[in-house]
Amino acid sequence: METFLVSTGVVALAEMGDKTQLLALFLAARFRRPWPIILGILLATVANHGVAALLGVAVADWLKGDILNWILGVGFVVMGLWTLKPDKLEEGEVAQVRRRDAFIATLVAFFLVEIGDKTQIATVALAARFQDVFHVTLGTTLGMMLANVPAVLLGGFVADKLPLQALRVGAAVVFVLFGAVVLLEAAGAAPW
Secondary structure: HHHHHHHHHHHHHHHHOOOOHHHHHHHHHHHHHHHHHHHHHHHHHHHHHHHHHHHHHHHHHHHHOHHHHHHHHHHHHHHHHHHOOOEEEEEEHHHOOOOOHHHHHHHHHHHHOOOOOHHHHHHHHHHHOOHHHHHHHHHHHHHHHHHHHHHHHHHHHHHOOOOOOHHHHHHHHHHHHHHHHHHHHHHOOOOO
């Protein structure tokens, strides 16, 4: 249960103000059809994060022991700092979306935009840390949905009302603390 809850929380926080959340707002405004957009986000996230979690477990099997913990600890701290930088949609990403219907546009755009994104990298790291593809994928997908479904359903109203900078700082703190815990464990200095 811890794996699922940590994965959900980390991604839900990291997704606030992220490029894919901006994409969700754009798609909601462009197509005004929330359910195909939500379904596209769900399927793209399951596929993308499922592959990322498989990669994370494979990397953990390959890099066993302290080296993995040091890499994960530093990686979580770096993700925390990366979370502080707001994302922006690139013009080419927006142009791609305009040519497709709502479901296909969302499915393709979310899958592609999520490649190399901080939530995908967090999924790899979480899967490597917990060695659990199913619960990490389930948790990160739920986190993605918790952040993006309100953006799709409430559109611009949500974007204008959320304190995105405060949410980014909160997500950064969670990543850095998680990284610190992993680094303390790697150093053998964890008090637990």
